[in-house]
Amino acid sequence: MELKEIADRISEKFAAAGHQIDRAKLEERLLRFVDEFSVPPAEAERAIISDYARMFGMETPSATSPKKSSDETVPIADIVAEQWVTIEGQIVTLFPSRSPSIAQSGVIADSSGSIRFLIWANENAPVVEIKKWYRIESAVADEYNGQVSLKLHKGTTITEIQPKDAHTPNITPISQLVPKRWVSIEGEVTTLFPPRSPAIAQSGVIADASGTTRFTVWASAEAPVLERGSWYRLDMVETDEFNGQVNVKIHAGTTITPLSREDIPKQEIIPIGQIKPGVFSVKAKVVAVEKPFSDQILQRGILADETGAIQFVIRNTPDASPLEENQWYTISSAVVDRYRGALSMQISPGSATPLQEDRSIRPNIIPIAQVVPGIVCLRVKMVQEYESSSDRIFQSGLLGDESGTIRFITWNDENALRLVPDMVYSIFYASADEFNNRLSVTLNRATILPDENATIQVRSPNEEVKGAFVHLSPGSGLIKRCPVEGCGRVLSRQNYCQVHEIQPNFIYDLRVKGWLDDGQKTYDTIISREGVEELTGLSLVSAQEMAENNPLGLDTVFYHVNERILGRYLVCRGKTFDNRLFAYTCEFQKFDAGMLAELMNRAEGSSHE
Amino acid sequence: MSDNTANRRFEREAAKRVFAAELREAYHHFREGSDDKSPTYILLPTGERCNRVFIAGTLTEKKKSEGEAVFYQIRVMDPTGTFFVSAGSYQPEALHQISTIESPSYVAIIGKPGVFQAPDGRNLVSVRAESITAVDKEVVDCWILDTARLTLDRIEKNTDDPDHQKALEIYKRSFESWRPKIKDALASIQL
Numbered sequence: 172m173e174l175k176e177i178a179d180r181i182s183e184k185f186a187a188a189g190h191q192i193d194r195a196k197l198e199e200r201l202l203r204f205v206d207e208f209s210v211p212p213a214e215a216e217r218a219i220i221s222d223y224a225r226m227f228g229m230e231t232p233s234a235t236s237p238k239k240s241s242d243e244t245v246p247i248a249d250i251v252a253e254q255w256v257t258i259e260g261q262i263v264t265l266f267p268s269r270s271p272s273i274a275q276s277g278v279i280a281d282s283s284g285s286i287r288f289l290i291w292a293n294e295n296a297p298v299v300e301i302k303k304w305y306r307i308e309s310a311v312a313d314e315y316n317g318q319v320s321l322k323l324h325k326g327t328t329i330t331e332i333q334p335k336d337a338h339t340p341n342i343t344p345i346s347q348l349v350p351k352r353w354v355s356i357e358g359e360v361t362t363l364f365p366p367r368s369p370a371i372a373q374s375g376v377i378a379d380a381s382g383t384t385r386f387t388v389w390a391s392a393e394a395p396v397l398e399r400g401s402w403y404r405l406d407m408v409e410t411d412e413f414n415g416q417v418n419v420k421i422h423a424g425t426t427i428t429p430l431s432r433e434d435i436p437k438q439e440i441i442p443i444g445q446i447k448p449g450v451f452s453v454k455a456k457v458v459a460v461e462k463p464f465s466d467q468i469l470q471r472g473i474l475a476d477e478t479g480a481i482q483f484v485i486r487n488t489p490d491a492s493p494l495e496e497n498q499w500y501t502i503s504s505a506v507v508d509r510y511r512g513a514l515s516m517q518i519s520p521g522s523a524t525p526l527q528e529d530r531s532i533r534p535n536i537i538p539i540a541q542v543v544p545g546i547v548c549l550r551v552k553m554v555q556e557y558e559s560s561s562d563r564i565f566q567s568g569l570l571g572d573e574s575g576t577i578r579f580i581t582w583n584d585e586n587a588l589r590l591v592p593d594m595v596y597s598i599f600y601a602s603a604d605e606f607n608n609r610l611s612v613t614l615n616r617a618t619i620l621p622d623e624n625a626t627i628q629v630r631s632p633n634e635e636v637k638g639a640f641v642h643l644s645p646g647s648g649l650i651k652r653c654p655v656e657g658c659g660r661v662l663s664r665q666n667y668c669q670v671h672e673i674q675p676n677f678i679y680d681l682r683v684k685g686w687l688d689d690g691q692k693t694y695d696t697i698i699s700r701e702g703v704e705e706l707t708g709l710s711l712v713s714a715q716e717m718a719e720n721n722p723l724g725l726d727t728v729f730y731h732v733n734e735r736i737l738g739r740y741l742v743c744r745g746k747t748f749d750n751r752l753f754a755y756t757c758e759f760q761k762f763d764a765g766m767l768a769e770l771m772n773r774a775e776g777s778s779h780e
Numbered sequence: 781m782s783d784n785t786a787n788r789r790f791e792r793e794a795a796k797r798v799f800a801a802e803l804r805e806a807y808h809h810f811r812e813g814s815d816d817k818s819p820t821y822i823l824l825p826t827g828e829r830c831n832r833v834f835i836a837g838t839l840t841e842k843k844k845s846e847g848e849a850v851f852y853q854i855r856v857m858d859p860t861g862t863f864f865v866s867a868g869s870y871q872p873e874a875l876h877q878i879s880t881i882e883s884p885s886y887v888a889i890i891g892k893p894g895v896f897q898a899p900d901g902r903n904l905v906s907v908r909a910e911s912i913t914a915v916d917k918e919v920v921d922c923w924i925l926d927t928a929r930l931t932l933d934r935i936e937k938n939t940d941d942p943d944h945q946k947a948l949e950i951y952k953r954s955f956e957s958w959r960p961k962i963k964d965a966l967a968s969i970q971l
Contacts, residue, residue: 208838208884209970210857218840218855218883225843318957350956412956415936639834639926641795641890642911686792688834690930693792738836738888738913740922750791762921767969770928774962 174201177216184220190227244306248284250321252314258321259306259332260285262299263353263407264424275299278353278407278424279307279321281335285353285407286312287320290329297329304334318351342404346382346449348419349776350412356384356419357404357430359450360397361506373397377405377419378450378506380438385418392422395429400519402430417776438504444478444535446514452503453516455481456532457494458600459616469493473546473600473616474502474516479535480546480600481507483516490520499528512544512605534599540574544605547612549598551577552627553590566590570598570612571629577603578611588619595625635744636752637760638689640696640736647684648728649714651677664725681711683732687741687752694752698743702757707735795834795890797927798824800861801961803833807903808950809895822893822905825951826934826958827944833907835863836888836915836923839881852878856887859924859968860961864906865889874909881914888915888923921969928962935959 178201182192197219204215245256263285265277274292277299278285288310290296299305308328310321323329343354358379366373373388373396386408388394397403406426408419421427438452446453458480460472469487472494473480483505485491494500500523505516534548542549551570559567565587567580579601581587590596601617603610646661653660653668654676660668668674683698683706704710709717714728721727743754808823821829837858845851849869856863867874874891881887891909898904935955937944948955 204840204884208840208886209968210838210840210884214840214857214862221841221843222883349959350954412954415955417956639795639888639923641834642792688792688795690797690834690926691794693794695792734913737911738834738890738915739919740926760922762918763925766925766929767966770925770932771963771966773932774928774959774966776956776959 173212174198174205177201177212181216181220181223185223185227188227188229190223192223246283247279247281247286250286250312250319252312252319254312255309256312256321257306257308258310259304259335261304261334262301264422265299265301277301279305280353280407287318287353288323289320290323291325293325295325296323299329304332306330306332344381345377345379345384346447347775348384348410348417350410350417352410353407354410354419355404355406356408357402359402359504359506360386360399361450363397363399375399377403378448380441380449380451382447382449383506383508385416386421387418388421389423392425394421394425394427397427404428404430440501442478443474443476443481446479446481446507446516448508448514450504450506451516452501453505454499454501454526456499456530457496458532460494460496461616463487472496474500475532475534475546475600477532477535480548481514481516482546482602483518485518488520492520494518494523495525499526499530500524501526513602514545536597538574539570539572539577542577542603542610542612544603544610546600547603548600549577549612550595550627551598552595552629553592554629556590556592568592570596572627573630575630578609579614580611581614584615587615590614590619591621595622595627596620597622633744634747635742636687636689636694636747636754637740637742638687638694640685640739640741641688641693642686643729643733643737644684644686645729647682648732649718649725650680650682652680654678679711679715681709681714681728683736687743692750694747694750696743696752696754698754698757702743702754703732706741706757706759707732793819793831795832796824796828796830797923797930798830798833798835799927799931799961799965800835800837800856800858800863802826802860802931802958803835803863803893803905803907804861805951805953806893806905807895808946822895823943823947823950824934825947825953826931826955827937827941827947828934829943831892832890832910833893834888834890834923835865835907836886836920837863838920839883839885839887842878842881842883850875854878854883856889858927859965863889864904865891865909865912866906867909867912871909874912877912878909881912885914886917886920888913888919924965924969928966931958931962 178198181197185192200219201215204210205212244259247258247260250256260279260281263278263280272292274290274296276289279288310323310327312319312321342357345356345358358377361376361378363375370390371387372390375386376383377386407424408421410417410419440454441451443453443455455474455476458473458475460470463470467487468484469491470485470493472483474483502518502523505518505522507514507516536548536550551572554569554571554576556568563583565581565583566589569576570579597620599618601612601614603612651662653662653671653674655671658671662668662674662677666674666677681700681703683703685696687694687696718725718728740760741757742760743757745752745754802825805825806822809820811820812818819831821831824830837856839854839856841855843853851868854865856865867878889909889912891907893905893907896904896906935958
């Protein structure tokens with residue numbers, strides 16, 4: 172329907188200039204742009220107009236986007252930049268004016284959300300008042316620094332209206348905060364930092380069951396003092412970003428409501444395997460405790476349930492008491508954060524309740540390929556022992572299972588256990604760390620049980636590189652190799668081998684030489700015959716026929732290969748050596764819907780992960 | 781630094797994945813080293829230098845300028861905006877390839893980005909294509925995923941990186957503010 176309008180517009184435009192356009196062709200072309208290639212209609216119109224203009228030798232008209240103005244009110248949450256909108260909302264905050272050209276600025280909210288607004292100074296701009304409701308017609312939404320705001324100018328009408336449903340903002344989980352928004356959050360103040368500036372009344376960390384964030388209370392907010400360990404509901408906080416982390420700002424417009432014990436969202440017991448930074452309650456067994464090695468820390472150890480294990484820390488405060496090994500506890504509202512990639516739980520005094528329970532846990536053994544920093548249980552074969560590089564290291568080497576391999580290290584201490592090559596071990600509660608982007612497990616505190624009768628088929632370290640094929644080098648396609656035994660060098664066009672000179676009885680082969688690029692690193696790549704056959708559908712025989720029946724000879728095969736693989740995403744398996752890749756098998760990368768879902772989540776933005 | 785550049789000689793710079801919306805806002809460019817052959821980079825607003833890009837999308841328009849030398853200008857759309865791509869006689873491969881592709885078509889392009897000043901003083905980023913191939917929709921969708929992932933990697937990267945810091949100083953735009961564009965791009969994929 173819309174396409175018909177566009178088609179009308181285009182044919183009228185050219186008819187006015189005396190050119191007739193084939194209507195069927197035009198519509199088909201429009202449809203092709205919009206339906207088949209999902210080009211936005213406006214862009215399709217622009218592209219087609221300039222094509223015809225070129226055809227008729229006319230000046231290319233400059234594109235003007237039609238000004239949209241509608242009387243329908245838009246929910247504030249749906250406003251996007253570069254739009255004319257009409258809204259109805261309540262003024263929730265007003266900021267002091269910073270420039271004579273700005274009459275007023277602040278935040279306006281409806282039941283869907285809130286947005287910053289700005290009223291340019293002009294003679295007939297009415298004065299808006301806080302808490303009152305207004306209908307605002309023809310305001311312009313624009314974007315600055317990623318934040319959408321409303322500009323109210325001369326052409327905008329502002330009328331006061333009857334209050335509507337009060338703005339009851341939904342609580343946003345802390346892990347879902349994104350910068351430059353006005354939101355309500357609820358959580359526990361877990362940390363307070365010493366004040367740094369007279370402009371800041373307080374700063375610290377607030378946490379809910381989904382995550383943690385830093386907060387700042389401006390001195391100008393004249394807000395009540397927040398206390399550590401207490402829960403608050405904060406309405407109309409502004410989210411911001413610093414060093415890649417989202418934080419929240421509490422200013423004069425923020426409403427702070429302390430929550431009493433009953434109001435605090437009752438926390439469900441969460442399986443340890445699902446914990447991420449935030450505040451959580453768990454039911455778990457102390458599977459290991461460690462001697463403290465500093466005055467500030469009373470105890471460190473490991474808590475586990477059937478789904479996983481986590482390191483815990485108890486700070487040395489006057490009312491703190493240590494946990495007992497092998498005892499089950501319910502731990503309520505403990506703060507979890509990430510330290511060097513691994514999660515760690517802080518247990519505050521009084522939050523751990525011992526349970527009358529004496530179950531043993533079946534530890535959750537995971538494949539090496541799924542190891543992330545933290546506490547892990549593995550079943551592995553000792554694959555290789557490395558020569559020790561320091562006398563602090565008792566033993567180091569490589570462990571393997573069906574999914575891959577990982578380094579291990581055991582530091583020198585009285586309980587250190589030496590692993591025997593080729594023996595299979597069950598390893599419980601080892602800590603996995605990441606160093607220089609490489610994972611390794613430390614075995615010192617782990618429980619290690621050998622299994623003399625077991626064997627494991629360790630996955631060979633055949634590597635997989637995914638990337639775009641960005642350049643095909645000469646010497647690709649159908650090539651000739653030196654037939655001398657043990658040589659196999661690629662011959663020049665004149666059948667010349669660097670070592671064995673002219674070789675008229677050469678052997679044909681297929682290969683690809685070029686660059687595979689994953690966006691971070693570029694691999695000097697050689698794909699052997701099998702891989703080339705998989706990618707191009709050519710076989711050695713069909714490639715030979717192609718070369719022999721075509722005047723371009725070998726070049727035909729080169730162009731054919733180039734057309735098939737250049738600019739495509741490939742998955743190659745083989746060996747890598749620095750930036751060289753020798754690939755034996757290759758395929759075209761398939762669209763991965765799971766990856767799409769994962770990226771959608773990641774783009775939602777939890778910068779605490 | 782010196783052995784760094786020596787090592788680099790044997791490596792090819794990775795082609796950065798960048799959405800049209802981000803590339804459009806880049807304007808800071810610089811040359812690493814002082815001799816004529818040293819590579820020139822543009823600094824992406826998400827804080828990485830780039831001297832080659834890999835982009836994919838829909839070719840919507842193709843314009844051939846018939847002067848003394850043949851020269852093509854094309855527009856390529858991704859879900860976030862438009863790339864301006866050109867190829868001239870110094871890019872014979874791309875020139876040849878473009879001549880056989882009609883609009884609209886899905887294309888993948890490898891090329892070098894450059895910043896140009898428009899007559900009205902605005903900065904324009906355009907990509908000089910080294911090669912361009914007609915591809916199917918799946919390649920474009922894979923590219924959107926890949927570009928979303930690498931853009932997220934850039935904005936979530938450790939901020940100690942000097943290019944990261946420089947981008948913040950120059951573009952004065954928070955990395956987080958790119959998230960909505962990434963989301964838009966991902967949401968455009970029709971399964």
